[in-house]
Amino acid sequence: LYIGGAKYFIALSIAHLNKHKPWIESSYHGVITENTDVVLLDPPLVALDKDAPVPYAGKKARNERFIGEICGFHVQGLSAPFEAVVLNRTSGEGRLRAHGPIDCERQREFTFIIQARDCGTGPEGHGEKRSHKAVVHVQVGDVNEFSPVFGQLEYHGSVTEGKVYDSILQVQASDQDCSPQYSQICNYQITSQDTAFAIDRNGNIRNTESLSFDKESHYKIHVTAFDCGQKRAAQDAVVHIHVKPICKPGWQGWSKLIDYEPGTGSKPLFPKMHLETCVGSHESCERDW
Structure with a gap:
């Protein structure tokens, strides 16, 4: 610019405006293993912003924020013990994690809302824009931490000598784990050696040969249980079989x-x-x- 024959330069400052909202997926599915705090999300948590990644004019601080970057995620849901953190502001990559270890036996799944926010238009982040609300569904993976427990520690049954039974009595155990894999009882086993009895997967005990009252009128056998993760009962059950004589x-x-x-x-x-x-x-x- 020339004024009175002199040459002047005028610097023009162009304000970069925060025009666009961040964008995230509409829904996420996650899995977290109980007693841990890391959530694996599908798809991964990434927020995008179409605004140019340029800095605020004149700001030179080390924690300088850029328009078009992602400054945070917001989890909505009073019962959702989770938080989302930004790993990289430029790429918008984030991570979902629990506030503390999750217990599957207390709650097996969570559903809540998440939003992303950009870095706004000023040094303090004023004028920030938020993405649409996305639904997050998190399932809790079970850990086989509980052993099977028998409903009672002693069982009593009776047979008539000379007869072979399909089922004399049934023992039952249960497991406090939350998943079918670890809470179901998959097998029972007689731990006593050299017995005339057998047990099936449902806990039904039968005699494998005819019994004699004169030879032995009372049998005492020990039984254990296994869940579907092959964890054994902490304490065996004791089964008493009484032999009744036939009338002669x-x-x-x-x-x-x-x-x-x-x-x-x-x-x-x-x-x-x-x-x-x-x-x-x-x-x-x-x-x-």
């Missing part, structure tokens, strides 16, 4: 051999001898000899 008609309670010591006086030969008829209520005709 004829004279019962006598022996072919009797020990007698001379000089001890009279002795009843068969004090428990009785005639079993197995008729009606199975009452027997008894007679002492």
Whole structure:
């Protein structure tokens, strides 16, 4: 510019305006493993802004903000224990994380709203613009932290000698983990050695051979349970199987051999001898000899 023959230069300052809102995806799906604080999002959390990445005029501070950069994310939801942080203002990359470890047994999933905000038009960020509201759905991944627990520590069942049963009794265990993988009981096992019993995946106990009352009238076996993550019950259950004798008609309670010591006086030969008829209520005709 020439004025009075002199040459002058005039510097023009062009104000860069914050014209555009940041842009993010409309919905996100995330997974977080319980007892951790890192959320894996699909798609990744990235905010974009069409404004040019230029600095505010005259600002030279180390924490200088640029128009077109992303300055923050805002999580909306009173029950959502999450926060979003900006990893890179220029690229708009962010990360979603929990305020503290998440417990799947208390809550298995969360749904909340998230928005991105740009750096505004002034040194303090005034005039910032926010993106539309996006829905975030986070599912909590379970950790196999609980062992199966039996409903009772002792079970009682009975069989009649000479019979083989499909099921004598059923034991049941449960698990406090939140996922089907770790909360379901996938297997039961008899831990006692050399038994005449077997157990299926539903906890039904059966005898594998006919039993004799005279040989053994009571069996005691130990049983454990496994969840579908193969975690074993912390304490076994004890199962008592009682064998009931079958009715045998004829004279019962006598022996072919009797020990007698001379000089001890009279002795009843068969004090428990009785005639079993197995008729009606199975009452027997008894007679002492």
